[in-house]
Amino acid sequence: MGYNVICIKCGRSYVSKANRNGLCENCKVSGSERSMTSRTKNYDSVIVYLPKGKRDKLKMFSGLCGMTMNEFVNKAIDTFSDAAFENSLNENNEEMLKKTYEELKNF
Numbered sequence: 001m002g003y004n005v006i007c008i009k010c011g012r013s014y015v016s017k018a019n020r021n022g023l024c025e026n027c028k029v030s031g032s033e034r035s036m037t038s039r040t041k042n043y044d045s046v047i048v049y050l051p052k053g054k055r056d057k058l059k060m061f062s063g064l065c066g067m068t069m070n071e072f073v074n075k076a077i078d079t080f081s082d083a084a085f086e087n088s089l090n091e092n093n094e095e096m097l098k099k100t101y102e103e104l105k106n107f
């Protein structure tokens with residue numbers, strides 16, 4: 001049993017045990033926590049080790065392309081994957097490869 005109260009941050013009504021307005025469950029989570037939660041829910045992360053100084057190269061060339069480093073790496077993966085797929089078409093497992101490729105290429 002609870003009280004219908006108003007969230008002082010977002011203005012939505014929510015049910016609380018205390019009979020006073022406060023923060024709803026959604027607003028109790030800090031902004032950075034929320035964006036972290038959304039990030040881990042929607043994205044995989046990979047740690048890549050680069051030779052010293054290569055990060056500067058990544059930063060410079062992604063900037064030249066008007067991309068973030070993250071966008072640049074994603075684009076590089078897609079571009080390289082397309083080329084690798086074309087090069088491997090003559091090998092065995094063509095059907096399986098095609099199927100896998102179709103499933104993955106939209107990421």
Ligand SMILES: [Zn+2]
Pocket residue numbers: 007008009010011012023024025026027
């Ligand atoms: Zn709220």
